Amino acid sequence: MRALHELSMTEAADAVARGEVTATALTEGCLARIAAHDGKVNSVIRLDRDSALEQAAAVDAARKAGKPLGPLGGVPMMHKDMYYRAGKVTTCGSKIRRDFVPKVTATVLEKLDAAGAIDMGTLNMAEFAQNPTGHNAHFGHCHNPWQHGYCTGGSSSGSGAGIAARFFYGALGSDTGGSIRLPATICGVTGIKGTQTRVSRAGVMPLSFSADNVGPLVQTARDAARFMRIISGHDPRDATSAREAVPDYEAALTGDLRGISVAVPQEYFFDGADDVVVKAFDAALEAMRDRGATITRLSCPSLRAIAAYTAMISRAEGAAIHAEWMRERAADYSIHLSSRLYGGYPIPAHLYIEALSRRGPLLRQFCAEAMTGHHIVATPALRTRVPTLAETDIDADAANWSRFMAVSANTRPFNYLGLPTISVPCGFDDRGLPIGLQLAARPFAEARVLAVADAFQRVTDWHKRHPAL
Amino acid sequence: MKPDPLPPSMESIRLWSGVExxxxxxxxxxxxxxxxxxxxxxxxxxxxxxxxxxxxxxxLRAEQEKES
Structure with missing residues (x-):
């Protein structure tokens, strides 16, 4: 067997189920890697060492007794520190909630518990999930495991960095403008957000009621398929969650791309793109073509409107959610966050409502333009090479504002559209930092994006590489 | 010279939201x-x-993939 930290989430779960490795051995391995290397990555906020070992021992005892294990039985995980667990501090990466103890447990955590996953603790994140870079003035910036001093992507910074560093096998992130897909891209791992309303948000810190999504960061598309099946589905505690049936996503992973048509919009997503990113993206398209897919470059005029409206909704909703603290405790936010929140207040109500009202029609228009006869829309997940923490640090220099905001340009439109979207690694730049391929499909076609991503990963090995720590 | 739109915006935020x-x-x-x-x-x-x-x-419901 390979080294334990090289196993994917599904490989680790299946190895425990077969008795080839114990949950205790997996957990001890994760704890040892975190102890050895997280000093320079800074992905962890709270490590529940004793609890993790107790959970692992319980899984091993259950297996020994012949009891069935769940589909994630014995797999160590950690999650972005915004998922409430009753009685445990949930900081939301903030000073304001540094001592917040929720009274409820998030539905997604309950589902992962029921699937047998081991919860080892909580992960660093952007303050209140509000930046795309991984900066955190209160808990320290999270550093890219591939190169110290570079962004991890945010807001699920610890989730992306920790998976890349092989500190654990799966992690929850959240995605309102790219906060799963960006750290997945920038850290060289796999991350998916489902269709808007696909996964329950009960017991999850809100950022934007209309655009928040819960989803996983993992090594492989197969991992994401298993993870998504467990956490997806209607939840009586979240009235907004969808009632559509959740298929067996893993069963859809055939590796076959014959008959799959991939559309590549020519507007917007390539504005100011770096050559090295475009080259890696084109090579990824070729890999899919070799596997049987057809590639069509097309025009998608609705994107300009989508991009403009995207910015309105999360800004206005974030401003409303944080209004009391912005009045009373503005100095307790980092500079970059209070400055972003402030930008939400001048948005007039009629424009916010216009942005919401145009969402349905623009979704229909986008599907007509990009998905008529096509199954998948492909774009680079990040237009540029990975920036450094310094050159996107607004707290240090307000002039970094535009570089900071540009990081999420390619991911935000899919939050407005509410489409299932995945990011998978598709190369490295000239400095050895990852590049990501973004794949989207029609609403509730998570199985489609997962199947295409899995087929891509069967003929590439970008997702198997991990940094030397 | 065009007037600077920022001061009235900031005053409007202060008035409507109480945020400085x-x-x-x-x-x-x-x-x-x-x-x-x-x-x-x-x-x-x-x-x-x-x-x-x-x-x-x-x-979202209407734009799902149709069975081929």
Missing amino acids: CPNEAARLGLADHLGLLKELAALRGTLVFEDEPSSFESA
């Missing part, structure tokens, strides 16, 4: 809105009288 400009970055971020305003101005006339926010959920 917290720092220079916030001021710069507000200035960044001018680009967004141009983009939004270009979209005027696209909202249809009957459009309303709940159409998004129905569009």
Whole structure:
């Protein structure tokens, strides 16, 4: 067997189920890697060492007794520190909630518990999930495991960095403008957000009621398929969650791309793109073509409107959610966050409502333009090479504002559209930092994006590489 | 010379929300809105009288993949 930290989430779960490795051995391995290397990555906020070992021992005892294990039985995980667990501090990466103890447990955590996953603790994140870079003035910036001093992507910074560093096998992130897909891209791992309303948000810190999504960061598309099946589905505690049936996503992973048509919009997503990113993206398209897919470059005029409206909704909703603290405790936010929140207040109500009202029609228009006869829309997940923490640090220099905001340009439109979207690694730049391929499909076609991503990963090995720590 | 739109915006925020400009970055971020305003101005006339926010959920259901 390979080294334990090289196993994917599904490989680790299946190895425990077969008795080839114990949950205790997996957990001890994760704890040892975190102890050895997280000093320079800074992905962890709270490590529940004793609890993790107790959970692992319980899984091993259950297996020994012949009891069935769940589909994630014995797999160590950690999650972005915004998922409430009753009685445990949930900081939301903030000073304001540094001592917040929720009274409820998030539905997604309950589902992962029921699937047998081991919860080892909580992960660093952007303050209140509000930046795309991984900066955190209160808990320290999270550093890219591939190169110290570079962004991890945010807001699920610890989730992306920790998976890349092989500190654990799966992690929850959240995605309102790219906060799963960006750290997945920038850290060289796999991350998916489902269709808007696909996964329950009960017991999850809100950022934007209309655009928040819960989803996983993992090594492989197969991992994401298993993870998504467990956490997806209607939840009586979240009235907004969808009632559509959740298929067996893993069963859809055939590796076959014959008959799959991939559309590549020519507007917007390539504005100011770096050559090295475009080259890696084109090579990824070729890999899919070799596997049987057809590639069509097309025009998608609705994107300009989508991009403009995207910015309105999360800004206005974030401003409303944080209004009391912005009045009373503005100095307790980092500079970059209070400055972003402030930008939400001048948005007039009629424009916010216009942005919401145009969402349905623009979704229909986008599907007509990009998905008529096509199954998948492909774009680079990040237009540029990975920036450094310094050159996107607004707290240090307000002039970094535009570089900071540009990081999420390619991911935000899919939050407005509410489409299932995945990011998978598709190369490295000239400095050895990852590049990501973004794949989207029609609403509730998570199985489609997962199947295409899995087929891509069967003929590439970008997702198997991990940094030397 | 065109008047600076930032002071009236900041006064409006203070009036309607009771929130003060917290720092220079916030001021710069507000200035960044001018680009967004141009983009939004270009979209005027696209909202249809009957459009309303709940159409998004129905569009999600309607735009699913059809069985081939």
